[in-house]
Amino acid sequence: MSATSGWAWVAVSLLATGCVRAGVAIPAPAEEPFRIGREDVLEVAVWRDVDLSRVLAVRPDGCISLPMVGDVRAEGLTPGELAGQIESQLAYFVLEPKVTVNVREVNSSRVFVTGEVARPGSYPLRGRVTLVQAVALAGGFTAFADPDGLVLLRPGAGGGRFRVRFSDLVSADVLSRADVPLRSGDTVLVP
Numbered sequence: 001m002s003a004t005s006g007w008a009w010v011a012v013s014l015l016a017t018g019c020v021r022a023g024v025a026i027p028a029p030a031e032e033p034f035r036i037g038r039e040d041v042l043e044v045a046v047w048r049d050v051d052l053s054r055v056l057a058v059r060p061d062g063c064i065s066l067p068m069v070g071d072v073r074a075e076g077l078t079p080g081e082l083a084g085q086i087e088s089q090l091a092y093f094v095l096e097p098k099v100t101v102n103v104r105e106v107n108s109s110r111v112f113v114t115g116e117v118a119r120p121g122s123y124p125l126r127g128r129v130t131l132v133q134a135v136a137l138a139g140g141f142t143a144f145a146d147p148d149g150l151v152l153l154r155p156g157a158g159g160g161r162f163r164v165r166f167s168d169l170v171s172a173d174v175l176s177r178a179d180v181p182l183r184s185g186d187t188v189l190v191p
Helices: 079-090 131-137
Strands: 019-021 041-046 054-057 063-066 070-073 099-105 110-115 121-124 150-154 160-164 187-190
Touching: 041 063, 041 079, 054 063, 070 079, 079 099, 110 131, 131 150, 131 187
Parallel strands: 110 187
Antiparallel strands: 041 054, 041 099, 063 070, 110 121, 150 160, 150 187
């Protein structure tokens, strides 16, 4: 523990959950179905009706607009749930509508890396990304960085503020078991 910082440093756990801070594990993101978010690009296909089919982006308010139906809330739904909602609204105008929603581009799932890295900013989550990989995406540490003073801010349920020692994460004997998987909305602060 550093006398100047007063932080209780993270010890690397050999458990699959990642790091431990004062006896509390950083929760690994649960495997959940994909949820549509703002700025995602969707393909809405209405079977046998080309005029109603569209490729469109989810607006900043979380909605999409379709002919005859109007605005439909897409944010937070799975593609299947959105298809069902569109089908029920189209049923007033089309006999037995069949709707498929495909996600063409995922733009809403992002992690943020800020502080003493070469390229601070927002990075898309394409598959599983760990804390070590996020630092690499941001170009690595600057000369003034304190790699053993990382802070992971995780919003929402199971979230919180977690302090992490980078040197523990990249230790050769525990790397594959200790690196922290990130989830959408996580922020990595590099002092």
